Every structure is written in C-alpha cells, then in structure tokens.
Amino acid sequence: MKPSAGELAALAEKVAGWARDGEAVEAYLSRETDTEVRVFEGEVESLSSATSAGAGIRVVAGNRQGFAYAGSLDLDVLGETLGEARDNASFSSPEGWVGLPVPDGVQVVALDLWRDEMAVYPTASKVSAALELEKAVRAANARIRQVESAIWGDSSSEMALASSLGLSAADRSTVCYLSAVAVAGEGGGSQIAHGYTVGRAPSELDPGKAAADAASRAVRMLGATKPRSGHLAVILEPRVSAQLLSLLGNILSGEMVLKGISLFTGHLGEAVAAPAFTLADDPTQSEAWGAAAFDAEGLACRRNVMIEDGVLRCFLYDSTSARRAGTTSTANAIRAGYKSAPGVGAGAICLTPGNLSQEEVLAQIGDGLLVQSVTGVHSGVNPVSGDFSVGAEGLMVRDGQLAEPVKEMTIASTIQRMLQGVVAIGGDLEWLPSPAAGLTVAISEMSMSGV
Amino acid sequence: MTHTAGTLIDEAVVARTLGRALATGGEFAEVFAEDRRGSLMTFDDGRVEDLSSGRERGAGIRVVVGNTTGFAHTADLTEEGLLAAAEAASGAARGGGGGVREIALSRAATASPSPVEVFPAGVEKERKVELLRRADQAARDSGGAIRQVSVHYRDSRRQVLVANSEGVLATDDQVRVRFGLSAVAGGDTGMQTGGEAVGATMGFELFDEHNVEGLARSAAQRALLKLKARPAPSGQVPVVIKAGSGGVLFHEACGHGLEADHIAKQVSVFAGRVGEQVASPLVTLVDDGTMSHEWGAMAIDDEGHPTQRNVLIERGVLTDYMWDWLRARKDGRPVSTNGRRESYQHLPMVRMTNTFLMNGDEDPEEIIRQTSYGVYVAQLGGGQVNTTTGDFVFGMTEAYLIEDGKVTEPIRDANLIGNGPEVLRNIDVIGNDFAMGWPGTCGKQGQGVPVGMGQPTLRVRALTIGGTAR
Numbered sequence: 069m070k071p072s073a074g075e076l077a078a079l080a081e082k083v084a085g086w087a088r089d090g091e092a093v094e095a096y097l098s099r100e101t102d103t104e105v106r107v108f109e110g111e112v113e114s115l116s117s118a119t120s121a122g123a124g125i126r127v128v129a130g131n132r133q134g135f136a137y138a139g140s141l142d143l144d145v146l147g148e149t150l151g152e153a154r155d156n157a158s159f160s161s162p163e164g165w166v167g168l169p170v171p172d173g174v175q176v177v178a179l180d181l182w183r184d185e186m187a188v189y190p191t192a193s194k195v196s197a198a199l200e201l202e203k204a205v206r207a208a209n210a211r212i213r214q215v216e217s218a219i220w221g222d223s224s225s226e227m228a229l230a231s232s233l234g235l236s237a238a239d240r241s242t243v244c245y246l247s248a249v250a251v252a253g254e255g256g257g258s259q260i261a262h263g264y265t266v267g268r269a270p271s272e273l274d275p276g277k278a279a280a281d282a283a284s285r286a287v288r289m290l291g292a293t294k295p296r297s298g299h300l301a302v303i304l305e306p307r308v309s310a311q312l313l314s315l316l317g318n319i320l321s322g323e324m325v326l327k328g329i330s331l332f333t334g335h336l337g338e339a340v341a342a343p344a345f346t347l348a349d350d351p352t353q354s355e356a357w358g359a360a361a362f363d364a365e366g367l368a369c370r371r372n373v374m375i376e377d378g379v380l381r382c383f384l385y386d387s388t389s390a391r392r393a394g395t396t397s398t399a400n401a402i403r404a405g406y407k408s409a410p411g412v413g414a415g416a417i418c419l420t421p422g423n424l425s426q427e428e429v430l431a432q433i434g435d436g437l438l439v440q441s442v443t444g445v446h447s448g449v450n451p452v453s454g455d456f457s458v459g460a461e462g463l464m465v466r467d468g469q470l471a472e473p474v475k476e477m478t479i480a481s482t483i484q485r486m487l488q489g490v491v492a493i494g495g496d497l498e499w500l501p502s503p504a505a506g507l508t509v510a511i512s513e514m515s516m517s518g519v
Numbered sequence: 520m521t522h523t524a525g526t527l528i529d530e531a532v533v534a535r536t537l538g539r540a541l542a543t544g545g546e547f548a549e550v551f552a553e554d555r556r557g558s559l560m561t562f563d564d565g566r567v568e569d570l571s572s573g574r575e576r577g578a579g580i581r582v583v584v585g586n587t588t589g590f591a592h593t594a595d596l597t598e599e600g601l602l603a604a605a606e607a608a609s610g611a612a613r614g615g616g617g618g619v620r621e622i623a624l625s626r627a628a629t630a631s632p633s634p635v636e637v638f639p640a641g642v643e644k645e646r647k648v649e650l651l652r653r654a655d656q657a658a659r660d661s662g663g664a665i666r667q668v669s670v671h672y673r674d675s676r677r678q679v680l681v682a683n684s685e686g687v688l689a690t691d692d693q694v695r696v697r698f699g700l701s702a703v704a705g706g707d708t709g710m711q712t713g714g715e716a717v718g719a720t721m722g723f724e725l726f727d728e729h730n731v732e733g734l735a736r737s738a739a740q741r742a743l744l745k746l747k748a749r750p751a752p753s754g755q756v757p758v759v760i761k762a763g764s765g766g767v768l769f770h771e772a773c774g775h776g777l778e779a780d781h782i783a784k785q786v787s788v789f790a791g792r793v794g795e796q797v798a799s800p801l802v803t804l805v806d807d808g809t810m811s812h813e814w815g816a817m818a819i820d821d822e823g824h825p826t827q828r829n830v831l832i833e834r835g836v837l838t839d840y841m842w843d844w845l846r847a848r849k850d851g852r853p854v855s856t857n858g859r860r861e862s863y864q865h866l867p868m869v870r871m872t873n874t875f876l877m878n879g880d881e882d883p884e885e886i887i888r889q890t891s892y893g894v895y896v897a898q899l900g901g902g903q904v905n906t907t908t909g910d911f912v913f914g915m916t917e918a919y920l921i922e923d924g925k926v927t928e929p930i931r932d933a934n935l936i937g938n939g940p941e942v943l944r945n946i947d948v949i950g951n952d953f954a955m956g957w958p959g960t961c962g963k964q965g966q967g968v969p970v971g972m973g974q975p976t977l978r979v980r981a982l983t984i985g986g987t988a989r
Binding site for chain 1: 563564566567568569570571572573574575576577585586587588589590591592593594604607611612613644645648666667703705709710711712745751753754755784785786864866900901902903904905907908910911912913914931932933934935936937938983984985986987989
C-alpha cells in the first residue's frame, strides 16, 4: 500500500517501461505526509494528518502530447491513467517540437533537503509549539487583543520521475513552519498582521521571531488612515518584494516570447532594469524554499541569470518551449503537483543583494512609503501589458524615519517602469516561503491612490 | 462511459466507520467521500496545447471532541482503509472516554437544483476541440491587432457522500462545465488583454445557451478597445458597475466578513452588528446554494445538509451571518448550509455559494446619465479582503470614464480599493437589470471552491481607483 522511496522510483520506471513502440512515456509520482495543527484561545481547534499520493503521466506519440493523472499509486489505476493519457494525445495538435526531454549531461547538485528528525517529531510537541506560539504573540504586546490563528504545519514529500527516453530522478524533502495571525486593537480600530518561521526541521524554527513579527507588525499599523493620493518613492519590505519578484518567473518565460505576448520580446541584450539589478533563478541553493535537485521533467536544476546588471540575458525554458525556440532547456519545468502537466516557471528567484540595511535604505530615500503588505496581486498585475496596481498598507517615511501608518490605498505603475526605477537594494536577503527570496527594495516613484 | 451515480461506500460500512471513529469517545463523527473526475483542454497559440484528465477518490473523516476537531483522509475506500482513517482522526481529536456507539443513518433524498442533460464525459473529445477551434478563429477574426488567443475548456463531475453520527446520510452528483478565453491585442502602446468566461453547474448543454463565437468576439473586443485606453484615474471618484460584472464587490466588501468563523474570532468588522443598519437601505443581499445551475449551486453542502436560500442583509439591515456545522453548534443554532470544502482532503469551513444583490428600481441608462463624472466598470476581475479592517480590493478589466453623464474613453486595468462598511453605505442607486456574472473560484485558507456572484447595475458614491493618471 505504501511504497518506500526506492519503491516509488521503481514504480515510475515500471510505468515508463510500458511505453509502446513509437511512443514516449513519462511518469511523475509523488507522495507526501502532512500534519497541520491549528490552535485558538489555548485549545487545539483542529489537528489533521494524512498521507496522499498520486501520479501524472505524459505520453508523446506522433508529435502529439497527452496527459492524465490519478490520486492513487495502484498499478491498475496507473495502467488506466496511461491509457487515458494516450487517448488525450490522439486529440492534440501534432508539432515537430513536441516531445519529452532527453538527458542533457548537466551534473546533478546533491542537496540535503530531508531531515530524519521530522518523521519522529511527536505530535504532542507540534501541538505545544502552536500553543506556545499563540501565548508568545499575546505576550509580545499589551495591545494584541486576539490571535486569529496559530498554526503548526509540516510536510515530508517524495517524488520520483522516469521516462522511456532515459531520464530518471528521485528527490525528497521535509519542511515545517509555525505561523500566527495577530490582531492588535485600540479603541474601535483593529489591525492584523502575520508572522511565521519556516525550516526543514523543528530545530531550524525561530518561534520568537514569528511571534514578535506578528505582534509588532499589527501594532505599528494601529491608527492607520487613508492617505492623500500622490506620487512618491516606495520601499518594499522583503515579504512584499518576494511576492513581486515571484511574478518575474512567469514574465521571463520563453514560452511568452514564443507566443508573442512577452513584455520583453526583442529586448535580449538591452537594459530592462536599473544597473544594480541582477536576477537569477537557482534551485540548487539549499536554503531556498523552492530548492530542488531536479526540475519537473527530471533535468538537473541549475543557476540561470535572467537579468545581469540591468541587462536582459536569457529567458527560461522547459524542454518543449526550448526545442521550439531552437535552444536548450534551462531546467525550468515546474508542476503544481501530480495533477498538472509541466509548464515553464521558476522556483528559487534571487535578486543579488546590496549592502544596505533597511534603515540605511530608508535614510537614502528620505521621504516615501514603506510597504508592509500588498493585496490583489492576482487581480491587479497584468503580465502581458505590464500594468501594475495593488492594494497596499504600510508606513510613511519622512527624513529617513518611519512615520504614521497608512492603509486602504493602492500603489501603481508598470512592471517596466518599476524595474528601471529600482534605486536601492538592501543586504537583508531572506528566503521566505515563496518562489523568490525577499529583500528591501526601493523604487524611485509610483502612484499612490487614496483620498 | 457509465453515468450512474455509483455507490461510493456501502451504507453499512459507513455506519461501522462512524462507530469506529467514536469508539474512544467524542461527540461527533463524519465521513465525507468523494469521487471526482475532471478534464481540461487548452487551445493556445492556434493549437491544442494541453489535453489532460484525471480522477481522484477518497474520504475525509472528522471527529469532534470538545472544541477539538481531528481529521484524517485516505484514498483507500475499502472498509480497512476507512477504519484506519477513522482511528487516525479519532486519535487526532484525543478521544478519551470509550464505549460503543451505534449510528443509525437515515438517507435523505434531495433533488439536485442542477439536473444534467448531457454528461460531458460522454461527449467526444473531438467535439470539445472543435468548440475551442471555433472560438480561437472568431477571436482572431475580430481584428488584425489580435496577436494571441488562449481558450480553455474544463469539465468536472464530483460525486459525494456525506454521513455523520447525527444520522445524516446524503449524496450529490455535481457536474460543472466552464469555458473561457483570453485574447491579446498589440499596437503602438504595447499589448492589452481581454477575457470572457461562462460556467454553470450543468452538462454540455451549456453550449446550447452560449455561442462560443460570441464569447470570443467579446474577449477580443475588450483587448482591442484597451489599446486606445488611457491610464486609469488615481483617487476617489463615483463608480458605476454594470449588471452582472461586479458581484465580486459584495463577495469581498461584506461576504467574507459575514462568515461565522470570522465573527466567532472577532476578526470581522461586521461582528456584533446583527439587527443594525450596515448598508444603504437599497441593499438586500442573499446567499443561495439552491439557485438552479449557478456556479455555486449544490443539492447539499459538503456537510450533507440540503442547501437553502439565506438573506444576509435586508434593506440595509444585517439579518444573519453564514454558518457551517461547527460554528452553528457553538452558537446553538441551525446551520445555514454554508459548510464547504475543496476536496475530501480538506476540512469544511464557512463558505459562500451564490451571493448576489437584489434588484433596485432605477433604469441603468439613467444611472449613467445622472453621473457627471466617474468611472463605468463593465467587467471586474478578482478581489481580496482583510476582514479585520474591512479593506478590500478588486480589479477592473474593462472600464471607461463617465463624463457629463456619458460613457466616454476606455481606461487601463487597475485595482479599486475601498472599505466594506463604508462602500455598503455609499451605494446610492441600484438598477433593475439584475444579472449573474462570471463563474468564480473563491480562495480561503488555501482551499478553492466554485462560487456564483451577481448584481444589477449600481453606483457607489466614492471608491478609490488605483490608476496612475496625474
């Protein structure tokens, strides 16, 4: 019922071996065990724990591709799923560049993303960690009036991939986190903020920081008002820059270029960002949340520098888009689990840090807005036109010092102008639970809409 | 392909599983079994790019002991697999006590509000591909500036069985079909996008009601129009929202804030306000899971209760929140049938179904004529809300300036931002042209569920437009 890691790889090989003459088969199998503990007001609100597994199977025959998935690793289900993928392939459009990847000889970087400690960590300890976190948030500041949620979460996941063209990959990783949402109150007004800590094992967590972050970020927003509209310098906190840099993985996809809908078509070798802006994707950094030895098609992950000193150097490709573009895969195939066929994306984006602390960035900018959080990124950022408009809250900055809190406004510009407008990059690089690392980034001017 | 709603689990096995779940104590146990099949087709760049399908089956078991819920799920629907999950859930809830519980189940027959004529799984794939091809062609024929078209077709069938230790035993068979496309137009000012989507809780007969060429032309026109768009204004202006385009306004401005879990934790600006005037007297807001064929329609919610129609705000007065089993039990009141979950791998929580604003009596044309300056929003995108402060955003993807009572120039995409209670008070006129809008997916704590939204044309006296115009 529950194959071990080696058995998962053997099962993937078995499915790949079912390929008929004239077709290529790729099996991607994954299995994960998750636990989540939610506590509220000193009691466990819910405790969930379960193992789930599934398979995604890709078939290419006659330059046509089909995909099918199942939430099961039973052999007969895998057989049916392969049949379904074959049937799907017969209805898709044939193209010369459709096909599975072949081994490209790039050396696999061995990563240590698994901690045996995770599997033996007792549930009782997870529960007390969440309860302790809730207490710590309340204790952090007298103006915390509620902890909406305090959560322990962990996940141990394994994947195995095999294809009839000779690729095979197996990887596993553990992750755990503590996260809390603090509600600060004063008079009739409440403000809310999130604090968290992530690691690959319980010993790597810093609950004190999670509690302090949640409490201080909620408290400093108390009394926030809606600001007047205007144009000003904007400083993004690490969490916010991570959220926005994550979008660049999609925008710098070679597939967008091939389809003629990329903002950056025809700009290779040109300056698309400020000179201090160097952006890479590198899942082989073990500290990255998206660290991985293999991409979603089984190629070895590697470092790709997309923008160097402001100049656009390369786009990201999976094997299909690369073949179509007449180049080679950058090992940027990603999947949203076994249910999705591979597509192009990035998992570990990192902007080269500068050497300023956040205080020094504020001092350099003088007057502007420090953005603590943004909302509506999915509805307000158009990756094709570049139009950018998101809800924001944060603190005004005057003479390099944090001033009054502001909320219920938007900040807007275009992605193109924002990249060119980066005037300071902090040295405070932080790997967050995101496809990108965060750090303090200042942009010379954006539109702020309020009253 | 068979279309009969097969028995997911034998009734006797369900009863034994519930009994095992409560064997070491606990007040409540529930089995939620699900068999979900889905298929997706993407026609992009003039070709069938993705064709995928799949199936997932399993059961989630929850056990409630005091204020603690234990939860486990399994993909193994044999009695052995279910009993193991029941023990895991019971262990998670730290059941003490003991004793044998006999569970007597009574099967409730609830007619589906959304009968299906043509099951999508029985439709040849070639016919689906043909729909996508026709839409692609129609969008490309809409103008030489159309650079790219991406068309999506998705269908799903979700058969569920819910049983609990209170004797509930209910099943549902939910079939949904969604079709959408996005077009990209290019010109001197760069590229712009336009979209269109339809979706319903029904079978392939959705396409008897909707013409894919028409939908494609509408998406293409949106993209073409925006090539001439000027930057959106920055700051507060009156905003008129077209019927059927902006139900997301209410979903975010107050829908989430009326979910009982946010109320219980005092993280909603609407907590403690039942019976108070929270909106303009023009506003009557309803959440209704029974609305035939709408995107959020179901015979039963994901806790096995037959769905119902709930009035949330009546003539501006807050009448009630939305409740799932857990929150209703704590308050000693009936559920409002708003317990939903993404899949058997998730715990249920309070969620909206189809949320909509009732008709007013103004002629929509007149609303525009009476607006000397402002923004006319013809299509909204997604949104997000902070229920604690009530601040919410939502995107506009087709909008125009209103000048001297006339809709004039198109403006570029931007988010709008407002505060829920303030916006509800600032609705100063409502049209008589009610319409439901796009099929939506609502996300909460990482779980996505299908929701419907609708409203007549309306005006908000002041909303902040997050544009860049100087």
